[in-house]
Amino acid sequence: MAARLITYHLKSPEKADYEGLAQVLQTYDYMQLSETCYAIATDEYPKDVFEKLEPFIDPDDCLVVIVLSRFYMAHHDKQVLEWLEANV
Numbered sequence: 094m095a096a097r098l099i100t101y102h103l104k105s106p107e108k109a110d111y112e113g114l115a116q117v118l119q120t121y122d123y124m125q126l127s128e129t130c131y132a133i134a135t136d137e138y139p140k141d142v143f144e145k146l147e148p149f150i151d152p153d154d155c156l157v158v159i160v161l162s163r164f165y166m167a168h169h170d171k172q173v174l175e176w177l178e179a180n181v
Contacts, residue, residue: 096161113149124176
């Protein structure tokens with residue numbers, strides 16, 4: 094299984110459908126890395142993941158989906174590091 098990094102910035106959180114965004118993320122095996130940054134385990138192309146999330150953001154918001162690779166360094170909680178080791 095591969096992994097994707099998803100990061101977003103809701104410039105108008107009161108207008109965005111954050112619940113919808115969260116529900117899509119929770120359909121994956123995921124790990125929250127920070128307030129608006131998640132890693133998900135999936136073999137889907139970034140474009141496919143992006144298209145699932147895009148309906149829940151406003152045009153002014155930011156959304157990025159990136160392929161994660163084994164070439165990373167991390168200082169984080171044990172649970173996050175174990176998830177990354179198992180999924181990236």
